[in-house]
Amino acid sequence: MQISRLSSSNYVQWSEEITAVLRLRGLWGIVSGTEVKPVASETEKVADWLEKHDKALGALFLAIAPDQHIHIQTCKSDAKLIWTTLRSVHLSQRPGARFNAYDDLFSIRKGEEETLASLMNRIDEAILRVQNLRPDTFDITKLDKELVCMTMICSLPSDYASFSSSLLLLEKMDRSSLQAAFRNEEINRMHRSGDVSGKDGASALRTFSKPPRTGGKPSGTPSGPRVTCTY
Numbered sequence: 001m002q003i004s005r006l007s008s009s010n011y012v013q014w015s016e017e018i019t020a021v022l023r024l025r026g027l028w029g030i031v032s033g034t035e036v037k038p039v040a041s042e043t044e045k046v047a048d049w050l051e052k053h054d055k056a057l058g059a060l061f062l063a064i065a066p067d068q069h070i071h072i073q074t075c076k077s078d079a080k081l082i083w084t085t086l087r088s089v090h091l092s093q094r095p096g097a098r099f100n101a102y103d104d105l106f107s108i109r110k111g112e113e114e115t116l117a118s119l120m121n122r123i124d125e126a127i128l129r130v131q132n133l134r135p136d137t138f139d140i141t142k143l144d145k146e147l148v149c150m151t152m153i154c155s156l157p158s159d160y161a162s163f164s165s166s167l168l169l170l171e172k173m174d175r176s177s178l179q180a181a182f183r184n185e186e187i188n189r190m191h192r193s194g195d196v197s198g199k200d201g202a203s204a205l206r207t208f209s210k211p212p213r214t215g216g217k218p219s220g221t222p223s224g225p226r227v228t229c230t231y
Helices: 011-024 028-032 043-062 066-072 079-090 095-106 116-132 140-154 158-168 175-192 199-209
Strands: none
Touching: 011 028, 011 043, 011 079, 011 116, 028 043, 028 079, 043 079, 066 079, 095 116, 095 140, 095 158, 140 158, 140 175, 158 175
């Protein structure tokens, strides 16, 4: 029986397919942890369990693409731990994971030779991945707040790629924390380019901490570069 091997983007589909295969082979209890290893005194049962465990390890390993093996290097002799590790990697419920899932969803385009039915299947899979990445307490209010953060990150140009990647690793993402990160990144970039020092650095910090004034130029404005907050 052929199934799609686990890649960086098909965990939901893969987990359903490999679960079906493991059930068919009588190995799902080993992987899910419901079939625990017998006590050492029950030698025959232990031998049977170890044999099934080895088969489960083999089935899992062959169903994982080579570029995903890195995630299981420290647990490749434990079938249950492989399963839970892969789930935590691919279904991480961090805001950044949801951002990537939404990005994948809105990037879907019909292939040149693709049928509309196949296109709908890909959309359904992408939606399911988004849903699986939401905590049980997730609601529309939290979605609105995350969309603001996602827009802030998505608006950054390519030369901010490393900075954007670091933001996607945050366990908690809200507007205030992103604004603080944006301020720090801007100041750091100005320091690295030699544009901020001493009095000018303090001026830049004040600029970020207050809304920009409208109208004429304020009195006492120091000479040198200014940073305008646009978010």
